[in-house]
Amino acid sequence: MANAALLVIDVQQDFLPKGSLAVPQGDEVIPIINRLGGKFAEIAMTQDWHPAGHISFASTHGKQPFTDTVEAAYGTQALWPDHTIQSTPGAELAAGLDLPHAGLILRKGFRLNIDSYSAFLENDHSTCTGLAGYFREKSITDLYLCGLAWDYCVGFSALDGKQLGFNITVITDAVRGIDPKSMAEMSRRWQEAGVRTVTSEALPGR
Ligand code: VGL
Ligand code: ZN
Numbered sequence: 001m002a003n004a005a006l007l008v009i010d011v012q013q014d015f016l017p018k019g020s021l022a023v024p025q026g027d028e029v030i031p032i033i034n035r036l037g038g039k040f041a042e043i044a045m046t047q048d049w050h051p052a053g054h055i056s057f058a059s060t061h062g063k064q065p066f067t068d069t070v071e072a073a074y075g076t077q078a079l080w081p082d083h084t085i086q087s088t089p090g091a092e093l094a095a096g097l098d099l100p101h102a103g104l105i106l107r108k109g110f111r112l113n114i115d116s117y118s119a120f121l122e123n124d125h126s127t128c129t130g131l132a133g134y135f136r137e138k139s140i141t142d143l144y145l146c147g148l149a150w151d152y153c154v155g156f157s158a159l160d161g162k163q164l165g166f167n168i169t170v171i172t173d174a175v176r177g178i179d180p181k182s183m184a185e186m187s188r189r190w191q192e193a194g195v196r197t198v199t200s201e202a203l204p205g206r
């Protein structure tokens with residue numbers, strides 16, 4: 001698969017079952033992603049990487065996670081339990097992840113007042129992470145996405161990647177989500193945008 005890369009989104013301790021923002025069955029993606037790694041010469045990973053007191057933390061605003069929201073400069077921001085705080089164990093990549101040849105680990109969401117679900121564009125939809133330029137400079141046109149979470153960081157990365165001109169395929173068995181309703185809504189948006197979905201067994205290679 002020349003011109004292709006595997007993009008592994010936010011497979012971090014805090015998103016695993018014992019983490020502070022646990023994605024149900026989030027750990028199940030790890031062996032699947034490790035196996036996928038062997039099929040790709042190019043791998044990039046992302047790491048959600050928030051400062052303490054981040055705008056997306058309910059605790060910052062004295063509000064409730066999951067249900068309350070705040071109005072950010074860029075629109076409505078969902079609120080979460082404190083998670084993936086910079087340089088804490090919860091922000092580390094999942095212990096079982098084994099992708100030694102990954103060339104890039106990109107951090108996102110490190111600005112105090114802007115969240116970033118997408119690996120390409122922060123939630124203000126204008127601040128770039130630089131990831132599109134990284135892939136373009138390497139003549140990578142086809143991105144295969146996996147990781148956490150279906151309805152947030154994987155979901156918006158797929159939509160933005162497609163919008164930015166990449167061929168986007170989500171490897172669905174290598175993704176888990178937070179909420180079944182928002183997962184269904186995200187799947188609808190993928191379909192509408194022309195984001196492809198496959199299962200890992202359907203991919204060629206080792
Ligand atoms: C994520 C919510 C907040 C994700 C990150 O990785 O999907 N979701 N921060
Ligand atoms: Zn986050």
